[in-house]
Amino acid sequence: MDYPRLLNAGETALVVEYGATVDPGINDRVLALDAAFATLALPGVSETVPTYRSLMIHYDPLVIDRDTLAATIGEIETTLAPTGKAAASWTMPCCYDPDFGEDIAAVAQATGLTPERVVSLHSGATYRVYMYGFAPGFSYLGGLPPELAVSRRITPRPPHPPNTVLIGGGLALVSTFSMPTGWWLIGRTPERMFSLARDPAFLVAVGDTLRFEAVDRDTFDRLEARAEAGEIVSRKVTA
Amino acid sequence: MSAALRILSAGPGATLQDGGRRGFLRFGVTGAGPMDPLAHATANLAVGAAANAAAIEVSLGGLELTAEGGSVTVAVAGGTFRLTLDDRGLPPATVVAVAPGARLSIRSGESGAWCYVAVAGRIDITPTLGSLATHTRSHLGGLAGRALVRDDLLPIASADMTDTAACALTAPWLDRPGDVIRVVLGPQDDYFAPEQIAAFFDRSWTVTTRADRMAYLLDGEPIGHGKGFNIVSDGIALGAIQVPGEGKPIVLMADRQPTGGYPKIATIIGTDLGRFAQLRPGATFRFVAASLAEAVAARRAEQAALAGPIALTPLVRTDLSSEFLLGLNLIDGVVSAGQPLALA
Numbered sequence: 001m002d003y004p005r006l007l008n009a010g011e012t013a014l015v016v017e018y019g020a021t022v023d024p025g026i027n028d029r030v031l032a033l034d035a036a037f038a039t040l041a042l043p044g045v046s047e048t049v050p051t052y053r054s055l056m057i058h059y060d061p062l063v064i065d066r067d068t069l070a071a072t073i074g075e076i077e078t079t080l081a082p083t084g085k086a087a088a089s090w091t092m093p094c095c096y097d098p099d100f101g102e103d104i105a106a107v108a109q110a111t112g113l114t115p116e117r118v119v120s121l122h123s124g125a126t127y128r129v130y131m132y133g134f135a136p137g138f139s140y141l142g143g144l145p146p147e148l149a150v151s152r153r154i155t156p157r158p159p160h161p162p163n164t165v166l167i168g169g170g171l172a173l174v175s176t177f178s179m180p181t182g183w184w185l186i187g188r189t190p191e192r193m194f195s196l197a198r199d200p201a202f203l204v205a206v207g208d209t210l211r212f213e214a215v216d217r218d219t220f221d222r223l224e225a226r227a228e229a230g231e232i233v234s235r236k237v238t239a
Numbered sequence: 240m241s242a243a244l245r246i247l248s249a250g251p252g253a254t255l256q257d258g259g260r261r262g263f264l265r266f267g268v269t270g271a272g273p274m275d276p277l278a279h280a281t282a283n284l285a286v287g288a289a290a291n292a293a294a295i296e297v298s299l300g301g302l303e304l305t306a307e308g309g310s311v312t313v314a315v316a317g318g319t320f321r322l323t324l325d326d327r328g329l330p331p332a333t334v335v336a337v338a339p340g341a342r343l344s345i346r347s348g349e350s351g352a353w354c355y356v357a358v359a360g361r362i363d364i365t366p367t368l369g370s371l372a373t374h375t376r377s378h379l380g381g382l383a384g385r386a387l388v389r390d391d392l393l394p395i396a397s398a399d400m401t402d403t404a405a406c407a408l409t410a411p412w413l414d415r416p417g418d419v420i421r422v423v424l425g426p427q428d429d430y431f432a433p434e435q436i437a438a439f440f441d442r443s444w445t446v447t448t449r450a451d452r453m454a455y456l457l458d459g460e461p462i463g464h465g466k467g468f469n470i471v472s473d474g475i476a477l478g479a480i481q482v483p484g485e486g487k488p489i490v491l492m493a494d495r496q497p498t499g500g501y502p503k504i505a506t507i508i509g510t511d512l513g514r515f516a517q518l519r520p521g522a523t524f525r526f527v528a529a530s531l532a533e534a535v536a537a538r539r540a541e542q543a544a545l546a547g548p549i550a551l552t553p554l555v556r557t558d559l560s561s562e563f564l565l566g567l568n569l570i571d572g573v574v575s576a577g578q579p580l581a582l583a
């Protein structure tokens with residue numbers, strides 16, 4: 001199949017599809033096109049939504065028609081560098097205390113690993129922010145070690161607290177709201193992926209990388225108080 | 240004292256909605272906004288507000304409100320709801336001044352699932368992420384991110400406090416049949432075999448009771464998939480029709496998630512979203528295919544209709560029941576200008 005494919009999602013959205021799988025190279029192309037559209041700021045393009053493998057372009061067809069949009073995408077594609085912008089690297093504190101990581105034992109049992117190994121694999125990996133979705137601040141993180149790729153729960157569990165660190169279906173996630181989930185609770189971060197009390201409200205950008213740094217309960221409590229006051233408690237390194 | 244609207248009672252699902260939250264889909268933030276954008280815009284324009292200004296969206300659960308601190312002129316439009324101001328029946332599309340202590344009551348009527356109460360002036364509440372649109376699932380917008388409840392107070396800035404005579408609002412573009420809903424195929428129509436796409440158009444579909452601001456689940460003979468029903472998540476447009484494993488279509492509405500992982504066979508065109516949203520559980524309809532050019536032409540025609548004046552016909556004071564008003568297409572003796580009044 002020749003990519004990118006242009007797919008109509010009604011007359012006000014166009015999907016530019018670069019592939020059908022979760023893959024860093026595909027996601028790089030999505031983000032490069034996203035960055036190009038951000039720079040162009042075309043009248044009539046209201047917003048763009050990057051996903052693992054495609055960019056959805058929301059537009060007003062009475063201002064810019066699909067053919068113009070398609071031609072613009074074609075022009076961008078001929079000049080595009082593999083990555084559009086410098087991504088940031090984040091180190092985010094995560095407390096794996098059993099009170100927070102209440103499913104570590106279950107994941108250990110399902111994978112045949114020790115609980116300590118589950119934690120060291122989870123905190124030793126470098127994750128890529130592939131996309132946001134589902135709810136404000138929910139960013140899907142690729143790069144979970146294959147040893148931790150447990151399937152999701154058969155039935156969702158009752159709501160977990162906000163800022164819970166989850167794994168499921170081969171991905172990692174930091175929740176922003178309390179909600180029922182089919183994922184597994186591995187730990188909790190004092191960080192807020194999304195906070196209206198802070199500018200920027202959203203912590204990470206799609207394409208950024210992220211690592212979890214294990215912290216003990218005392219450190220968590222101290223950082224939690226600072227995060228609650230509006231401070232960003234993760235460390236950011238911009239490439 | 241400045242004017243305000245006080246909610247006296249609210250059925251479930253009455254929310255504040257402006258044109259929707261823009262620019263944050265990429266962070267997982269749903270746009271929300273009105274279920275019937277055309278009715279929402281019409282109500283706003285009828286009171287001189289911007290088409291995308293914040294208004295109250297009323298569900299089948301109904302709403303009652305009064306004014307405090309001064310009269311507040313409101314426009315009501317969308318569906319065919321039963322309106323009364325104290326004991327006086329009003330047509331379902333109306334501009335009327337609500338005086339302090341007066342009770343405007345909105346109840347579900349013979350058709351339609353959503354109506355809008357727009358105000359002359361501005362609902363003076365601080366926006367969240369640039370918008371007042373309420374998304375209850377993520378607790379954003381409106382009043383504390385929730386639906387309206389009894390005793391809520393909505394401050395109105397620059398209220399028009401003159402005691403405007405009640406007027407019927409004539410917006411013929413809101414008189415839309417809901418039995419045929421136009422769609423553009425895609426983005427994942429290639430996940431369905433040609434005979435399955437043909438079945439999608441041939442079969443009639445019924446709106447189920449599982450229909451809310453997020454999605455309308457449809458019932459009918461299931462359609463199959465050609466290439467499985469799991470895709471790697473991509474963006475979800477307003478009006479996208481996804482077909483999960485069981486084969487019964489789900490139409491994704493204003494409160495949808497911005498991304499998702501089921502193949503989407505088609506997308507309802509912008510002009511037909513509102514008429515689809517107004518269908519109630521049990522309503523049956525068919526999908527018909529439209530080209531992209533037809534969808535854009537329909538949108539252009541709708542914009543042209545909205546750009547024109549909205550006819551307001553004064554109603555003389557009378558005690559006609561809302562049932563009586565609803566039952567008439569022509570209301571002799573009620574319309575001062577002698578013009579026949581077509582109820583929207």
